[in-house]
Amino acid sequence: GESVGLHLPTLSVQEGDNSIINCAYSNSASDYFIWYKQESGKGPQFIIDIRSNMDKRQGQRVTVLLNKTVKHLSLQIAATQPGDSAVYFCAEKTNQAGTALIFGKGTTLSVSS
Amino acid sequence: SAVISQKPSRDICQRGTSLTIQCQVDSQVTMMFWYRQQPGQSLTLIATANQGSEATYESGFVIDKFPISRPNLTFSTLTVSNMSPEDSSIYLCSVPGLGDNEQFFGPGTRLTVL
Numbered sequence: 001g002e003s004v005g006l007h008l009p010t011l012s013v014q015e016g017d018n019s020i021i022n023c024a025y026s027n028s029a030s031d032y033f034i035w036y037k038q039e040s041g042k043g044p045q046f047i048i049d050i051r052s053n054m055d056k057r058q059g060q061r062v063t064v065l066l067n068k069t070v071k072h073l074s075l076q077i078a079a080t081q082p083g084d085s086a087v088y089f090c091a092e093k094t095n096q097a098g099t100a101l102i103f104g105k106g107t108t109l110s111v112s113s
Numbered sequence: 114s115a116v117i118s119q120k121p122s123r124d125i126c127q128r129g130t131s132l133t134i135q136c137q138v139d140s141q142v143t144m145m146f147w148y149r150q151q152p153g154q155s156l157t158l159i160a161t162a163n164q165g166s167e168a169t170y171e172s173g174f175v176i177d178k179f180p181i182s183r184p185n186l187t188f189s190t191l192t193v194s195n196m197s198p199e200d201s202s203i204y205l206c207s208v209p210g211l212g213d214n215e216q217f218f219g220p221g222t223r224l225t226v227l
Contacts, residue, residue, distance in 0.1 A: 032214035043117075043205050043218030044156070089155055093214055098163075100146045100207070101216050103156040 012110045019077040021107045023090030026071070030092035033066055034101065035075045038087045047075070047088075077109075085111045115140055115208050117219035125225045126196055133192045134222045136206035141186035147179070150203040150221070159204075162189050196226045 013019050025033065031052050036044035050057045050064045050073075057064050063076040073090050087108050091101040116139040126132050136145065144163055148156040159179055162168040168181040182190045193200050203221040210217055 034214055034216075041220070043207075043220050045218075046215065049214050091216075093216075098144060098161065100158050100161060101156075102158065103148075106155050 007105055008107055009105070010108045010110070012112065013080050015080060015082060015111055015113045017080055019075075019080045019084070019109060019111075021075045021077075021088050021109065023073045023075075023104045023107075024071055025073055025090065025092045025104060027092055027094070027102070028068070028071065029094060030102075031095040032093045033064070033073050034091045034093070035062075035064060035073075036089045036091060036103075037084075038089065038106070040086075044089060073104075080109075080111050082111045082113055085109055114210065115142070115217045117206060117208065117217060119204075119206060119219040119222050121222060122220065123223040123225075125227060127227055128197055130196055131192055131194045132196065132224060133190050134204050134206075134224075136189045136191070136219055138187045138208055142208045143186065144209055145183065145189045146207040146216070147181065147189075147191045148205045148207060148218075150205060152201070156205065159191070193224065196224075198226045200224065201226045 034049040035047040037047050038044045048059045048062050048064050050066050055066050061078045065074045087106040089106045090104040093101050118137045120135045147159040150156045158171050159174045160168045160170045162181045162183045164183045164186050180192045203223050205221045206219045
């Protein structure tokens with residue numbers, strides 16, 4: 001089977017390392033793909049998004065890559081910090097008015113000092 | 114961004130009872146979404162609630178089990194009826210932002226059913 005970009009439920013990294021979190025999405029008609037961060041006891045918070053007509057978008061310390069051929073999304077966090085420890089979810093959405101985000105499986109990122 | 118509050122933040126309930134969760138938004142929104150997050154799992158959409166119309170439920174969720182009210186543009190309630198331990202989850206309300214892809218979430222209500 002395909003080994004590139006396997007989703008892992010947990011990821012442990014050392015402070016300062018780069019982290020890569022992967023996600024597979026289901027709907028080829030989705031127009032937006034979004035990464036959310038959920039800290040313990042809180043609701044999800046927006047990190048970064050990417051439109052379906054793009055394959056890469058960079059933010060502050062984060063980069064999202066989109067591969068529509070294999071329906072794969074990844075989030076790269078540079079110089080990971082202890083404050084990045086959380087559960088990360090990918091989500092997808094169409095442009096259709098009134099539609100809600102559909103979430104993928106989460107990855108728990110643990111950053112040790 | 115929208116500021117969303119939920120009440121209660123957590124509760125422990127007995128099997129067979131019902132709990133109503135409140136969601137308050139600091140701005141007027143036409144649409145609100147209710148999600149369930151089972152322990153260690155991702156978020157699953159329960160229903161979409163538009164002010165002035167019946168809520169639209171996703172597959173696997175029914176109005177008798179999860180009745181929703183939407184009395185005005187800043188408030189909604191979700192009731193979890195006739196609870197069983199399988200209903201133990203975090204319930205989150207969410208509203209769209211100004212952009213096509215923005216969606217803001219409340220802090221969630223952590224429900225434990227004994």
